[in-house]
Amino acid sequence: MKQATETQGDGTVALNFRRSRNVKERLIGVLLFLCAATSTLVTVGVVAVLLGETIGFFSQVSIVEFLTGTRWEPMFQEKHFGVLPLLAGSFMVAAGAAVIALPVGLLTAIFLSEYAAPSLRKTLKPMLEILAGIPTVVYGYFALTFVTPLIRTVFPETDVFNALSASIVVGIMIIPTVSSLSEDALRAVPNVLREGAYGLGATKLEVSTRIVVPAALSGIVASFILAISRAIGETMAVTIAAGNLPNMTLNPLESIQTMTAYIVQASLGDTPRGTIVYQTLFAVAMTLFLITLVMNIVSQWILSRFREEYE
Amino acid sequence: MSRDERLFAGASNPRARRRRRMGVVFAGLCIAATMVGVVSLAVLLVDVALDGVPRLSWGFLTAFASRNPEQAGIKAAVVGSVWILGLTALISFPISVAAAIYLEEYAARSWVTRVIQTNIANLAGIPSIVYGILGLALFVRFFGFDRSVLSGALTLSLLVMPVIIMVAQEAIKAVPSTLREAAYGLGATRWQVVRTQVLPMAMPGILTGTILALSRAVGETAPLIMVGAVGFIAFTPSGPLDRFTVLPLQIFNWVSRPQDEFRLLAAAGIVVLLALLLTMNAVAIILRNRYQTRI
Numbered sequence: 001m002k003q004a005t006e007t008q009g010d011g012t013v014a015l016n017f018r019r020s021r022n023v024k025e026r027l028i029g030v031l032l033f034l035c036a037a038t039s040t041l042v043t044v045g046v047v048a049v050l051l052g053e054t055i056g057f058f059s060q061v062s063i064v065e066f067l068t069g070t071r072w073e074p075m076f077q078e079k080h081f082g083v084l085p086l087l088a089g090s091f092m093v094a095a096g097a098a099v100i101a102l103p104v105g106l107l108t109a110i111f112l113s114e115y116a117a118p119s120l121r122k123t124l125k126p127m128l129e130i131l132a133g134i135p136t137v138v139y140g141y142f143a144l145t146f147v148t149p150l151i152r153t154v155f156p157e158t159d160v161f162n163a164l165s166a167s168i169v170v171g172i173m174i175i176p177t178v179s180s181l182s183e184d185a186l187r188a189v190p191n192v193l194r195e196g197a198y199g200l201g202a203t204k205l206e207v208s209t210r211i212v213v214p215a216a217l218s219g220i221v222a223s224f225i226l227a228i229s230r231a232i233g234e235t236m237a238v239t240i241a242a243g244n245l246p247n248m249t250l251n252p253l254e255s256i257q258t259m260t261a262y263i264v265q266a267s268l269g270d271t272p273r274g275t276i277v278y279q280t281l282f283a284v285a286m287t288l289f290l291i292t293l294v295m296n297i298v299s300q301w302i303l304s305r306f307r308e309e310y311e
Numbered sequence: 312m313s314r315d316e317r318l319f320a321g322a323s324n325p326r327a328r329r330r331r332r333m334g335v336v337f338a339g340l341c342i343a344a345t346m347v348g349v350v351s352l353a354v355l356l357v358d359v360a361l362d363g364v365p366r367l368s369w370g371f372l373t374a375f376a377s378r379n380p381e382q383a384g385i386k387a388a389v390v391g392s393v394w395i396l397g398l399t400a401l402i403s404f405p406i407s408v409a410a411a412i413y414l415e416e417y418a419a420r421s422w423v424t425r426v427i428q429t430n431i432a433n434l435a436g437i438p439s440i441v442y443g444i445l446g447l448a449l450f451v452r453f454f455g456f457d458r459s460v461l462s463g464a465l466t467l468s469l470l471v472m473p474v475i476i477m478v479a480q481e482a483i484k485a486v487p488s489t490l491r492e493a494a495y496g497l498g499a500t501r502w503q504v505v506r507t508q509v510l511p512m513a514m515p516g517i518l519t520g521t522i523l524a525l526s527r528a529v530g531e532t533a534p535l536i537m538v539g540a541v542g543f544i545a546f547t548p549s550g551p552l553d554r555f556t557v558l559p560l561q562i563f564n565w566v567s568r569p570q571d572e573f574r575l576l577a578a579a580g581i582v583v584l585l586a587l588l589l590t591m592n593a594v595a596i597i598l599r600n601r602y603q604t605r606i
Binding site for chain 2: 046
């Protein structure tokens with residue numbers, strides 16, 4: 001501004017100043033845009049990296065064998081590349097976690113949103129946030145040294161590494177995902193709906209389960225899907241607690257291996273670039289990436305498509 | 312519940328009584344469910360503390376990892392975690408805040424903006440181990456940074472950036488538009504409005520969110536395994552291209568050994584890690600409370 005007043009009367013200088021100011025503004029705008037665009041580059045990078053090595057993998061192993069084979073033995077003399085045992089492992093852990101986290105998370109959300117007094121809510125919410133903030137390697141330690149011995153006192157034949165204890169801790173881990181997103185959805189339901197139901201003589205239970213939950217259903221389902229997708233992508237707790245044995249089984253007391261645990265196991269060993277084992281890392285990661293991506297997109301789609309708009 | 316009791320106080324018909332009883336049962340169920348989370352947290356913390364606290368000592372904090380559990384310590388891991396934390400903050404914070412400013416203050420409502428926004432939401436949902444694979448292929452192999460602090464920090468930066476961008480956007484959105492309009496009315500340019508009005512107002516919120524996101528990065532293990540940080544390192548990094556280890560990795564290394572002595576070391580490491588995270592969270596909460604009232 002100071003410069004502008006000094007050059008009053010000399011039109012060309014004022015114009016120059018305004019132009020230089022414009023140039024600077026433009027430059028900053030472009031710079032900021034580039035920063036925002038980096039995030040897109042990351043996605044492109046993920047897809048390019050995964051795709052590149054996965055194509056190399058499928059030039060040596062048929063897609064049909066990968067998707068339908070029931071033996072995952074890439075490091076043996078006679079190699080087998082059927083991803084089903086790893087998929088089964090991931091889904092078993094995720095299913096077990098869901099059995100725990102979905103009902104517990106939803107009921108917690110109902111309690112926090114409909115029943116708890118504001119002061120109680122204020123102390124309970126940070127506790128659940130802490131639960132979400134504890135590193136996954138700590139959950140792994142907890143599963144191995146506390147949950148597994150507990151399971152083994154009930155079922156002595158349980159393996160030291162087993163799917164059940166991983167399921168339990170992953171379930172605990174994703175409770176906050178369900179409860180906090182569901183609670184947001186429940187609290188977004190306008191009070192007039194509740195008051196209307198009370199006015200017709202409904203009890204609190206009836207208002208909660210027949211008015212508020214149905215009205216918030218899209219948000220609740222979205223939180224369920226997001227939590228399951230997190231359970232499938234969970235790595236450290238399952239690596240530590242569930243073991244490293246690709247195993248097509250439905251028995252949660254046995255040792256299994258998930259997709260994520262395989263990636264960790266393979267990259268801890270010596271995997272030189274260009275070998276088939278190195279490429280399996282990317283093929284498995286691609287499978288994991290696609291599964292979680294589809295789940296996240298479905299969850300967002302449900303949120304936007306089925307949201308009940310009030311007012 | 313008292314509402315229902317009042318409602319059915321005089322009710323003598325069995326149907327009303329049953330509805331009331333169902334309500335009480337359901338309320339109990341909700342409380343029990345909430346307690347599952349709280350009790351799990353308590354049990355986990357107590358279990359770790361009982362195992363780990365007795366093993367804590369000054370020697371544990373200042374010694375390097377060792378094959379002999381009596382002499383093993385976490386010096387390399389603590390220093391490595393601080394390095395990773397600092398570098399990750401340095402890389403991710405400016406880029407994320409700039410991206411958030413662009414999306415909130417500059418971007419037109421075009422398909423490009425929509426694509427970027429959707430993409431950020433999706434990035435936040437990618438499992439952390441996939442970021443590790445990206446880091447391995449991109450930073451370790453392609454750019455040739457090798458298994459260095461820099462590779463680790465860059466990988467974790469990619470991981471936390473979507474989170475920081477989203478919290479920064481929320482903080483910027485919360486700045487009242489009257490401030491912006493007043494500044495524009497005085498002839499300020501867009502960047503001047505951002506620099507003198509929006510950013511100072513939004514900064515506490517941005518910082519709080521950033522610290523919370525970074526505390527997630529400090530606890531991350533999987534992506535750093537991919538990038539090749541290892542558990543057995545008997546030196547501290549002196550530059551960004553040195554090899555390193557971090558606390559969660561050292562813990563993982565110790566947990567994976569069958570001997571009980573190493574498990575106790577892991578528990579002691581966890582106590583240190585949780586203390587670090589607690590400190591970061593406390594700072595974030597203090598920042599939030601301190602500035603929340605001023606707006």
